[in-house]
Each structure stands twice: as structure tokens, then as C-alpha cells.
Amino acid sequence: MTRVLSDTGPRFNIRPKTVAFANSKGGVGKSTLALLMALGLATRHRDASVSLIDLDPQATSSDSLKRFCDSRFSVVSDSxxxxxxxxxxxxxxxxxxSQRSRRYKKRFAVxxxxxGIEPNKSSFLFHCDVLLIPTSMSDADIFATRKYLEKLHRLFQTHENRRSFPPPALVILPNLVDSRDEFNELRFALQKESAYLGKPLYYSPAFRRAFREQRNDDxxxxxxxxAQPYTLWLTSLLTQSHRLEKRPKDLFQL
Ligand SMILES: Nc1ncnc2c1ncn2[C@@H]1O[C@H](COP(=O)(O)OP(=O)(O)OP(=O)(O)O)[C@@H](O)[C@H]1O
Ligand SMILES: [Mg+2]
Incomplete structure (x- = not known):
């Protein structure tokens, strides 16, 4: 006998694959990369629903993405x-x-x-599969990223949630990169960090126009x-997040 599952049945109660973009530092590319991830997932996985949850009161990514909303793609910007x-x-x-499109078997939340978001106040991170931490190459950003990672490790080692939820995989995303040499410098500077290191996203003037208000989507x-190859890699990071289950002792380049 075939067992019919209702929309509220156990299969649909499973949490969506969830990724957060975060760093205490501003202007490192969190919103740009969240936009690439959300639209990349929606175009690559036509059988899935995607929800962008924008926590930023400035609403950079949600303002830009709300024009793409439909039954499969939603934007949450709740003060x-x-x-x-x-x-x-x-x-x-x-x-x-509680994503809107419960009728989709595959669901993603970005x-x-x-x-300035404080790790010790961010217990929602225990509900994420992957935490992506963009950083630029500047000394100030690298320093801030190191401090941010330190505070994250403290959260995952001390918070009471650690008994019930596994921590998300931590992946540093080098952004606004100028050259391979610069990327190698960053790798060296972060070599002792217990985290994964993602592929570099190079500086490109096109990204500066990501949030432009215009009628068409040129x-x-x-x-x-x-950014096609990069977006493919970025979205696969989430869909294949089970491959990142082991926490690396030192920096591990993906
Ligand atoms: N790879 C890139 N090449 C060129 N410009 C980029 C790149 N990534 C991001 N930018 C630009 O850098 C600026 C900061 O990016 P973004 O708004 O995504 O950062 P953020 O971390 O979300 O900032 P905030 O902390 O203010 O929310 C934006 O003007 C964006 O267009
Ligand atoms: Mg932002």
C-alpha cells in the first residue's frame, strides 16, 4: 500500500538546506554573494524553492531581489x-x-x-548547514575575520545548543581578489584557522552594479x-554540504 504524505507530513518538516553569509566586517561582499547564491540556486534547481532571509535593516539584497519573487522564490525582510x-x-x-513554498520537496534558505553581528548572540547559526564568511584581502578585514572566527568557535564550543545541533561548516570566501599572488598571501595569513577556504572571487566592476535599480535585469x-563557474561552485557547496562535515584542524582549501 502506498503511504500518502500530506504537505505537513514528516517529509516536509525537514529543515531547508540553509546557508548564512556573515562577518563582523562591513563591505566584504556578504550581500553580493548572498544574491549570487540565491539566484544561482533558483536557476540551477528548478524543482526547488529558495528563500532569501535578509537580516540587514539596510535591506540591500532583499530590495534588489524582490522583483524576482514568485511561487518558488521568496524574499523575507522582517524588521x-x-x-x-x-x-x-x-x-x-x-x-x-516555515518557508512559504512547502509543496517543494527541495528547499533552500539563504x-x-x-x-557587526555578534556570534555570541547568533544561536540561529546552529540551524544552518554552512556559514560562509566573505573577506577582502585588506589587513583590516583579515584581522577582523580572524577575530570573528575565534568568537564563532567559542559559540560552537560553549552554547547549550551544541548538545542538540551540529555546528555549521565554516568556509572563508576570499572576495575582491586582485591576483593569484594576493590569494596566496591570504591563504598564508589564515593558515592556522580551523575552517575551510573557498575559491577566490576576483574583483570585477560588474559586481558594483549588482544592486542597481533598473526595470530589466541586464x-x-x-x-x-x-561569474558562472564561481556560482556553480558556490551553489554546489550548499547542495554537497554533507561533504564538509569534518571540522578541519587547520585551514583546508576547497
Ligand atoms: N568581487 C567584487 N568585485 C567588485 N566589487 C564587488 C565585489 N564584491 C562586492 N563588491 C562591491 O563591494 C561593495 C560591498 O559589497 P556588499 O554590499 O556585498 O558587502 P556587504 O558585506 O554586504 O556590506 P555590508 O556590511 O554593508 O552589508 C558593493 O559596492 C559591491 O557591489
Ligand atoms: Mg550587506
């Missing part, structure tokens, strides 16, 4: 998610688990967060054309 400079974990977790098409 309750981030109040008085702190994430409202309960509200964020509710948004992750979280874009604002600069700017987005241009970005996707240029």
Missing part, C-alpha cells in the same frame, strides 16, 4: 529579525523552518546578515555570465 543591533533568533529560526545577467 523583527534584527532589532536593536541584535538578531532575534526565535524569529529567524521560525522563518527558516541568510544575508548585517555587519545587470544581473551580466554578473551571472561573468
Amino acid at each position: 523583527k529579525n534584527y532589532e536593536d543591533g541584535s538578531p532575534n533568533n526565535e524569529s529567524i529560526i521560525n522563518h527558516i523552518h 541568510i544575508d546578515s548585517p555587519a 545587470n544581473i545577467k551580466m554578473i551571472f555570465k561573468q
Whole structure:
């Protein structure tokens, strides 16, 4: 006898594959990469629903992406998610688990967060499969990224949630990279970090136009054309996140 599962049945209660973009540092590419991830997942996985959850009151990524919303693609920009400079974990977790398009078997949630988000107040991170940490090559950003990682490790080692949830895989994403030499310098600077290191995304003027308000989507098409191999790699990181289960002792280049 075939067992029919309703929309609220156990198969649909499974959490969507969830990724957060975060770093205490501003301007490192969190929103740009969240945009690439969300649209990349929606175009590559036509049988899946994708939800972008924008925690940033500036609403950079959600403002730009709301024109693409349909039954499969949704944007959540709820002021309750981030109040008085702190994430409202309960509200964020509710948004992750209660995505609109429950009729899709495959579901993804992409979280874009604002600069200055404190790891010790971010227990919603226990509900993510992967945490992507963009950084630029500047000394200031690398220093801030190191400090941010230190605080994340503390959260995952001390928070009571650690008994119930595995921590997300931590992947540093080098962004705004000028040259292979610069990327190698970054790798050297972060070599002792217990995290994965992603592929570099090189500086390209097209990315500066990612959030431009315009009636057609030529700017987005241009970005996707240029960043196609990178976007493919980025989206696979989430779909294949089970491969990142082991926490590397030192920096591990993907
Ligand atoms: N690879 C890139 N090449 C060129 N420009 C880029 C690249 N990545 C991001 N940018 C540009 O850098 C600026 C900062 O990017 P973005 O807004 O994504 O950073 P953010 O980390 O989300 O910033 P905030 O902390 O303010 O939310 C933007 O103007 C964006 O267009
Ligand atoms: Mg941003």
C-alpha cells in the first residue's frame, strides 16, 4: 500500500538546506554573494524553492531581489529579525523552518546578515548547514575575520545548543581578489584557522552594479555570465554540504 504524505507530513518538516553569509566586517561582499547564491540556486534547481532571509535593516539584497519573487522564490525582510543591533533568533529560526513554498520537496534558505553581528548572540547559526564568511584581502578585514572566527568557535564550543545541533561548516570566501599572488598571501595569513577556504572571487566592476535599480535585469545577467563557474561552485557547496562535515584542524582549501 502506498503511504500518502500530506504537505505537513514528516517529509516536509525537514529543515531547508540553509546557508548564512556573515562577518563582523562591513563591505566584504556578504550581500553580493548572498544574491549570487540565491539566484544561482533558483536557476540551477528548478524543482526547488529558495528563500532569501535578509537580516540587514539596510535591506540591500532583499530590495534588489524582490522583483524576482514568485511561487518558488521568496524574499523575507522582517524588521523583527534584527532589532536593536541584535538578531532575534526565535524569529529567524521560525522563518527558516516555515518557508512559504512547502509543496517543494527541495528547499533552500539563504541568510544575508548585517555587519557587526555578534556570534555570541547568533544561536540561529546552529540551524544552518554552512556559514560562509566573505573577506577582502585588506589587513583590516583579515584581522577582523580572524577575530570573528575565534568568537564563532567559542559559540560552537560553549552554547547549550551544541548538545542538540551540529555546528555549521565554516568556509572563508576570499572576495575582491586582485591576483593569484594576493590569494596566496591570504591563504598564508589564515593558515592556522580551523575552517575551510573557498575559491577566490576576483574583483570585477560588474559586481558594483549588482544592486542597481533598473526595470530589466541586464545587470544581473551580466554578473551571472561573468561569474558562472564561481556560482556553480558556490551553489554546489550548499547542495554537497554533507561533504564538509569534518571540522578541519587547520585551514583546508576547497
Ligand atoms: N568581487 C567584487 N568585485 C567588485 N566589487 C564587488 C565585489 N564584491 C562586492 N563588491 C562591491 O563591494 C561593495 C560591498 O559589497 P556588499 O554590499 O556585498 O558587502 P556587504 O558585506 O554586504 O556590506 P555590508 O556590511 O554593508 O552589508 C558593493 O559596492 C559591491 O557591489
Ligand atoms: Mg550587506
